[in-house]
Amino acid sequence: xxxxxxxxxxxxxxxxxxxxxFIPKEIVVSKIxxxxxxxxxxxxxxxxxxxxxxxxPIEREAQNSFFYKGDSFQIGKEVPTAxxxxxxxxxxxxxxxxxxxxxxxxxxxxxxxxxKIAAGWNPIKRISQYKRAWDLKKNMAEILDRFxxxxxxxxxxxxxxxxxxxxxxxxxxxxxKSFKKYPVTVDVYEQIRKLRAFISRQDAVEMDxxxxxxxxxxxxxxxxxxxxxxxxxxxxxxxxxxxxxxERMVPGHYMTSMVSGGDSSIREAFRQMKLFFLDYAxxxxxxxxQLLITDRLQEADSGKWTTKIYAPVY
Numbered sequence: 470x471x472x473x474x475x476x477x478x479x480x481x482x483x484x485x486x487x488x489x490x491f492i493p494k495e496i497v498v499s500k501i502x503x504x505x506x507x508x509x510x511x512x513x514x515x516x517x518x519x520x521x522x523x524x525x526p527i528e529r530e531a532q533n534s535f536f537y538k539g540d541s542f543q544i545g546k547e548v549p550t551a552x553x554x555x556x557x558x559x560x561x562x563x564x565x566x567x568x569x570x571x572x573x574x575x576x577x578x579x580x581x582x583x584x585k586i587a588a589g590w591n592p593i594k595r596i597s598q599y600k601r602a603w604d605l606k607k608n609m610a611e612i613l614d615r616f617x618x619x620x621x622x623x624x625x626x627x628x629x630x631x632x633x634x635x636x637x638x639x640x641x642x643x644x645x646k647s648f649k650k651y652p653v654t655v656d657v658y659e660q661i662r663k664l665r666a667f668i669s670r671q672d673a674v675e676m677d678x679x680x681x682x683x684x685x686x687x688x689x690x691x692x693x694x695x696x697x698x699x700x701x702x703x704x705x706x707x708x709x710x711x712x713x714x715x716e717r718m719v720p721g722h723y724m725t726s727m728v729s730g731g732d733s734s735i736r737e738a739f740r741q742m743k744l745f746f747l748d749y750a751x752x753x754x755x756x757x758x759q760l761l762i763t764d765r766l767q768e769a770d771s772g773k774w775t776t777k778i779y780a781p782v783y
Contacts, residue, residue, distance in 0.1 A: 494590070496602045499583040500609050504617040508550065508572040509748045510626045511580065515568065515616065516547050524619035526612065538608050556584070556605070564605070576749060580617070582609050627741040629726045633782070639676070639718040642668055642702075643695035646712070651732070652692045654765045657681060660694040661761075667713055671706055673698040682758040695758075721754070723779045731771025735759060735778065742780045752783040 504511065514520055518533065525535050525542075534541040534557070545553030550571070556564040566584035573579050586602055588595040624630040642664050648656060661679045668675060676697040683692050695716070702715055724745065728738040739757060746753060757780040765774055 494588050494595075495585055496588050496598060497583065497585050498602045498606045498609075499581060500606060500613055501579060501581045502613045502617050503573070503577060503579055504621050505575075505577050506620045506626070507576050507748045508570050508578045510744075511578045511620055512550060512552070512570050513744075514620050514626060515570075516544070516552055518544050523625065524616050526615055537612060540605070540608065542612070554582070558601070558605070562601070566609075580613065582613055623745075627726070627745055629728060629738060629741075631724055631726045631742065631745055634723050634725050634779075636718060636721055636723060636779075638720055639697045640699075640701050641680070641695040641716045641718055642673075642698055643693060643714055643716055644712050645691055645693040648690045648692060651690050652683060657692060657694065657761075658766050660692065661696070664694060664696050664713065667710065668696060668698055671702055673700055673702065677760070679761045680758045681761055682756050684756070693756075693758075722782050724751070724782050725780075726778050728776045728778060729772075729774070731774055735776055738776075738778050739780075742778065746780070746782070753781060754783045755781040757781065 526537055527535050529536045534543045539559035541557045543555040545555045551567055551569045554566045556566055564584050569581045571579045586598055588598045619625050644660055676699050680695040683690055726738055728735050760777040762775040
């Protein structure tokens with residue numbers, strides 16, 4: 470009988486020793502994922518609570534908290550390249566976690582999500598806390614996988630797909646006009662009408678949709694309109710044609726994006742394009758422009774306009 474008691478006591482000692490050796494008094498849990506997206510874009514997206522609904526596997530939402538498998542996740546304090554996530558588990562336990570974002574080669578990022586919890590001195594509690602940490606790590610991995618799948622697509626970051634393209638040597642007939650207010654559709658198409666009449670008189674052929682750039686300068690808006698044509702015209706063709714000129718667009722590289730919607734959507738697309746240039750350290754070498762695919766005079770609903778924006782890149 471004494472042997473059994475001694476064996477039992479020895480087993481308890483071994484068990485407790487095992488717990489104290491292999492489960493530290495502070496459990497550190499870390500999940501690291503690699504994603505093909507630059508750090509600035511990753512950080513900007515994960516800090517944007519409005520975008521969480523697009524990627525977080527939400528079971529329900531309440532008071533700025535997003536629930537997954539019974540736990541709630543809430544954005545906390547933001548610091549450069551890092552952000553706190555407040556986790557509240559279904560039993561009421563609160564855990565402070567932090568997401569760190571580090572840039573790595575080839576326009577990619579390493580995302581580390583980490584938290585620490587005290588295991589306590591009680592061996593049973595240590596085991597319980599270890600299981601809590603392990604289960605939470607699995608949930609964090611699932612959430613982080615969803616986020617990485619979302620941010621690796623540029624259209625999710627910038628609102629539309631941004632692609633690199635090249636242009637050919639192109640002859641442009643162009644004109645510009647200054648406006649006190651942002652030019653409306655009628656203003657733009659009056660310039661287009663003027664160019665088309667000139668092109669027709671020169672027996673030239675339009676080769677693509679009209680191009681438009683609107684720039685605010687000295688409290689005014691300057692609208693530059695251009696139309697590609699099939700041939701170069703002699704200088705004599707422009708004699709007395711005040712405001713109409715011929716330019717050559719040399720072959721080059723452009724970042725492009727398709728936009729659906731009116732002026733506000735187009736301005737937002739250009740703003741996102743600027744962010745793309747900043748995120749990927751690209752240099753703009755000339756003015757950007759819109760390619761007016763939809764005839765806006767014929768389509769009164771600006772929500773149905775299709776426009777392709779071009780941003781020259783070095």
